Amino acid sequence: MTATTRTASRTQMVYDGLRADILSGVLRPGSPLRLQVAADRYQVSMSVLREALTRLVEHRLAVLTPNRGFRVVEVSRADLLELGELLQLLAGLALEKSMRLGDLRWEARVVSAHHVLEHTAQLHQDGSPTDEWVRAHADFHNALGEACGSPRLLDYLRTLLHSSELYQQLAGTPDVDMAEHALAEDRELMVLATTRKTDEARALLDRHVQRSVDWLLDNLPVED
Amino acid sequence: MTATTRTASRTQMVYDGLRADILSGVLRPGSPLRLQVAADRYQVSMSVLREALTRLVEHRLAVLTPNRGFRVVEVSRADLLELGELLQLLAGLALEKSMRLGDLRWEARVVSAHHVLEHTAQLHQDGSPTDEWVRAHADFHNALGEACGSPRLLDYLRTLLHSSELYQQLAGTPDVDMAEHALAEDRELMVLATTRKTDEARALLDRHVQRSVDWLLDNLPVED
DNA sequence: AAAAGCAAGAATATCGATATTCCCTTGCCT
DNA sequence: AGGCAAGGGAATATCGATATTCTTGCTTTT
Numbered sequence: 001m002t003a004t005t006r007t008a009s010r011t012q013m014v015y016d017g018l019r020a021d022i023l024s025g026v027l028r029p030g031s032p033l034r035l036q037v038a039a040d041r042y043q044v045s046m047s048v049l050r051e052a053l054t055r056l057v058e059h060r061l062a063v064l065t066p067n068r069g070f071r072v073v074e075v076s077r078a079d080l081l082e083l084g085e086l087l088q089l090l091a092g093l094a095l096e097k098s099m100r101l102g103d104l105r106w107e108a109r110v111v112s113a114h115h116v117l118e119h120t121a122q123l124h125q126d127g128s129p130t131d132e133w134v135r136a137h138a139d140f141h142n143a144l145g146e147a148c149g150s151p152r153l154l155d156y157l158r159t160l161l162h163s164s165e166l167y168q169q170l171a172g173t174p175d176v177d178m179a180e181h182a183l184a185e186d187r188e189l190m191v192l193a194t195t196r197k198t199d200e201a202r203a204l205l206d207r208h209v210q211r212s213v214d215w216l217l218d219n220l221p222v223e224d
Numbered sequence: 225m226t227a228t229t230r231t232a233s234r235t236q237m238v239y240d241g242l243r244a245d246i247l248s249g250v251l252r253p254g255s256p257l258r259l260q261v262a263a264d265r266y267q268v269s270m271s272v273l274r275e276a277l278t279r280l281v282e283h284r285l286a287v288l289t290p291n292r293g294f295r296v297v298e299v300s301r302a303d304l305l306e307l308g309e310l311l312q313l314l315a316g317l318a319l320e321k322s323m324r325l326g327d328l329r330w331e332a333r334v335v336s337a338h339h340v341l342e343h344t345a346q347l348h349q350d351g352s353p354t355d356e357w358v359r360a361h362a363d364f365h366n367a368l369g370e371a372c373g374s375p376r377l378l379d380y381l382r383t384l385l386h387s388s389e390l391y392q393q394l395a396g397t398p399d400v401d402m403a404e405h406a407l408a409e410d411r412e413l414m415v416l417a418t419t420r421k422t423d424e425a426r427a428l429l430d431r432h433v434q435r436s437v438d439w440l441l442d443n444l445p446v447e448d
Numbered sequence: 449a450a451a452a453g454c455a456a457g458a459a460t461a462t463c464g465a466t467a468t469t470c471c472c473t474t475g476c477c478t
Numbered sequence: 479a480g481g482c483a484a485g486g487g488a489a490t491a492t493c494g495a496t497a498t499t500c501t502t503g504c505t506t507t508t
Contacts, residue, residue: 035461036459036460044492047271047274047494055278058283067233067459067500069461082375086377090313093313151306153306156380233461234462256489258490259489260489268462269463270463271461271463290490291469292469292470
């Protein structure tokens, strides 16, 4: 008899833990994920560990090479560009549908997520962004699309946003201008969404994503 | 010592087998996937079976309810509508990028896939579509986007096309008008793509998808 | 000296068994 | 008679061990 979980499966907990470790930089891109080591670290057997890793692979946060094991996914400028393109297209679609279909509860969810975002400390004392802020930022953008009524779209958007968290983590400290401008855009986005100004909101979201990608491209510490 | 595979992992083979069985209708939507039964059927242990099933869940061909096991995914009109919307948007994007970036090898790939499609028997003697034709049709549409240079987009398109295979399988026998019209559109699509008529090709692809979805909606044997 | 072959070690992939959870039946209480 | 609770059976979830594969460095051969 062991102290067993009553709420979430072990696989789910390990998946969450691994994803958090990748997105926070504890596990660096490209580094191998040794099964025995990870199994000890997370106190689970290799079966559940492999199941969690398999899900990470499908979400493009890890890579599996047959008979050579799992590694944390690599990043690249090309992938970042693709990520931005898909985010513009799909986050825009989700936002538009949400503005058409969303009710008052959705508006409240958006306002709530934005409130958290605005009142979460953005930077550590050393200037790097806090995990909490990155998470709150992703959650706000998630909320914008949550009333779109399209489960597939929402699922895929979530994986895209997770990938974007990885790039933000790697790019490090944003300069003050960039940070303040992004915050102002987020606020305007919240206002436009809840007042159903569809075209303006989509246009602003496009610019918002474009600006983020451009900044990340300039600050990514990778060559290719 | 057992006769071991030298080419693909067991998980990959089981995944391919399960997907084929779902898409060909051997495993019906909503039916439970008993682990022990499936493990015996595919001659593998539960670990590799669970890993294959986990991938199927991520690709939306199966569903996992904690402590209640895996089931084949359910279909619905709402999901089909969403599928069509995403296919129009993303297959259109992939096609456009391929027409911009594709070289002669891509054109050859498209022509080749279309040749196979055109010369594969479309219907069984009982009037139902053959698995080979459904597969060839999906492969042709896959080829159209293959030069887009966007791995994420291509991966996701593949999962969307797999889901569409499931709906086609369930809808059963197309009438002769529908079948011939679709074939004519596929041929025109091939011509427009290889002659780089971008706008016409996208417009036609949109209509092609829309027509398919409309027909599937009329012929799906589901209520909701 | 260079290249091919071999062997030892390490890591992954797979397996079969055990522990846990859930469902359904049976019996008891009101 | 109806409802609730405990128990048996079946299915899932998890584990630890075994088999397989890959890497690496050494030996052997030309």
